[in-house]
Amino acid sequence: MHELSIVQSIVETAVDAATQASASRVSKVYLRLGVLSGAVKESLQFCYSIGTLDTILEGSSLEIEELPVKIYCAKCREVRELPDIQRFRCPVCNTPSGDVRQGKELEIGSLEVDLP
Amino acid sequence: MTPRILEVRKKVLNKNDELARGLRERFHQAGVFTLNLVSSPGTGKTALLQKTLATMLAQGEKVAALVGDLETDNDARRLAESGAPVKQIQTHGCCHLEANMIASHLEGWDLNHIDYLFIENVGNLVCPASYDLGEDIRVALLSVTEGEDKPLKYPTMFHSSDVAVITKMDIAEACDFNRETAVANIHSVRPEMRIFEVSAKKGTGMDAWLDYLTAARKSARG
Numbered sequence: 001m002h003e004l005s006i007v008q009s010i011v012e013t014a015v016d017a018a019t020q021a022s023a024s025r026v027s028k029v030y031l032r033l034g035v036l037s038g039a040v041k042e043s044l045q046f047c048y049s050i051g052t053l054d055t056i057l058e059g060s061s062l063e064i065e066e067l068p069v070k071i072y073c074a075k076c077r078e079v080r081e082l083p084d085i086q087r088f089r090c091p092v093c094n095t096p097s098g099d100v101r102q103g104k105e106l107e108i109g110s111l112e113v114d115l116p
Numbered sequence: 117m118t119p120r121i122l123e124v125r126k127k128v129l130n131k132n133d134e135l136a137r138g139l140r141e142r143f144h145q146a147g148v149f150t151l152n153l154v155s156s157p158g159t160g161k162t163a164l165l166q167k168t169l170a171t172m173l174a175q176g177e178k179v180a181a182l183v184g185d186l187e188t189d190n191d192a193r194r195l196a197e198s199g200a201p202v203k204q205i206q207t208h209g210c211c212h213l214e215a216n217m218i219a220s221h222l223e224g225w226d227l228n229h230i231d232y233l234f235i236e237n238v239g240n241l242v243c244p245a246s247y248d249l250g251e252d253i254r255v256a257l258l259s260v261t262e263g264e265d266k267p268l269k270y271p272t273m274f275h276s277s278d279v280a281v282i283t284k285m286d287i288a289e290a291c292d293f294n295r296e297t298a299v300a301n302i303h304s305v306r307p308e309m310r311i312f313e314v315s316a317k318k319g320t321g322m323d324a325w326l327d328y329l330t331a332a333r334k335s336a337r338g
Contacts, residue, residue, distance in 0.1 A: 002211055002243035009128045017124045027119060031128075038246035038272050085271045087304050096307035098275075106129060106246070111122045 003043035006106070007051030013108055014057055023113035026057045030112075034067045034105035035085055041066060069103030132247055135215035139250025146227035149333035150235065152213075152249050154273060155257035156266070157239030160283040160316060162191045164257065164325075165234055167316040169198040171326060178231040182221055184213040184238045191236065201225065212243035215250060232333065241270040252336050259283045260293035264301055271305040279310045281325065286315035 010029060018026050033041060041064050048062045069082040073090035079101050080090050089096050127133060143150050153161045165181060172179045180201040183192045192204035203221050205213060218235065235251065237244045256277035258266050261284060267274040274280065280302050288295065295313070302309055312328065314321035 002246065005210070006128060006246070009131065013124070013126050013128060013130065017122060017126065021122050023120075023122065036272050036275060038242065038276075085275070085305070086268045088275070088307055089304075096303070098307045100275075107127045108124045110124055112119050113122050115118060115120050 003039055004047040004051060006039050007044060007047040010048075010062075010108065011051055011055055011057055014111055015055060017108070018056060018111060018113050021113065021115070023111075023115055024056065025114040026060050026111050027114065028061050028063055028112035029057065030063045030065065030109040032067060032105045032107050032109050033064050034069070034103040036069055036100070036103040037106040039106055065109070067102055067105055070101045071097045072099040072101050073097050074099070129246060129248075132215045135219060136248035136250040139215055139218060140252075142227065143233070143250060143252070144337070146230070147337050148227050148230050148233050149329075149336055150233045150249075150251045150253075151329075152235045152237060152244075152251035152254045153257060154237045154241070154244045154254060154277065155239060155259075156241050156262060159239070159257045159259040159262065161236045161239070161257055162194055163316040164281065164283060164314065165195055165236060166198060167319070167322060168234070168326065168329075169195060169200040171322065172232065172329075173199055178229055179234065180225065180230045180232070181234040181236065182218060183236045184217070186210075186238065195236075201230075207238060211238055211240050212247055213237050213249060214247050218249050232329065241266070241273045245273045245276045253278045253332060255279050255281060257281045257283050258298065258302070260285060260288040260291045264294050264298040267298075267301040267305050274302060274305045274309075277306065277309070279312065279328070280306075281312045281314060283314060283316065285313050285320060286318045 014026055014029055052058050070079050072079050075093050075095045155161050169179050181195050182203050184205045185191055186207055189204040192202050196202045205217050205221050254277040256274050312325045314325055
């Protein structure tokens with residue numbers, strides 16, 4: 001359970017970006033979360049209201065976009081989406097592949113802020 | 117006040133990643149080959165390291181270890197018996213190591229006198245996966261007592277690792293450990309991953325593991 005420390009990093013990153021843009025308040029944080037990132041959506045949501053207390057993010061909402069794993073299949077020469085993270089094989093031709101093209105993201109895409 | 121969308125596009129763990137990049141560069145320049153050992157509590161990270169450090173020291177290799185633990189320094193004391201420089205990182209409840217903890221515990225060490233740095237992470241198969249420590253190689257350990265399906269239960273950790281070590285092979289039979297299933301499960305989450313099967317207690321499989329370390333350092337550092 002390291003989601004609280006991740007929330008603290010979200011807050012730091014968001015406060016930096018908002019302050020640079022002279023925003024006084026953040027109302028929404030849009031997070032891109034890959035299923036291989038190691039962080040769990042529900043736990044992040046649970047920790048978010050605590051981690052944002054007494055910051056310009058207090059009362060804001062965390063909007064999480066979950067990103068499935070996509071691998072490159074060298075045989076099909078295609079990027080394929082995996083249905084789960086237990087089998088790193090092309091879902092079409094069954095060739096194993098560790099060439100991950102999506103799914104490790106843990107990043108803030110954008111913020112909804114109040115500007116003066 | 118008008119709500120506006122502000123594009124940010126920044127990694128949440130950017131600060132850790134940047135610190136890790138800096139560490140990686142320092143290790144590279146000083147010729148230090150760094151390994152980050154991850155596993156559940158009780159898999160045998162410390163036992164493997166005890167044997168590894170003692171054997172490598174006897175061969176004249178320059179080794180050192182950083183050991184993460186929540187509260188005690190028991191593991192560091194066990195490892196220090198080998199004679200290698202060892203430091204304990206007490207995380208006080210934090211369930212993983214972060215790059216800044218590595219950086220602060222390197223103080224006082226001359227990296228030019230270290231060829232292999234082993235980092236024993238906190239026993240935890242979830243959280244350490246997210247934190248780059250500047251290592252060259254991440255090693256995931258799995259003991260025969262844990263069940264062959266551990267890689268499927270914790271795919272993120274096994275996927276993020278570079279090599280796997282199956283530990284406690286001396287009691288595999290008593291545990292009804294199915295080697296083929298375990299290997300298939302590891303390869304399911306990380307195709308073609310290199311796997312070592314060792315018993316630190318009996319010493320079996322240690323030669324292959326130690327040969328790998330020498331070869332991996334050579335190919336990374338020349």
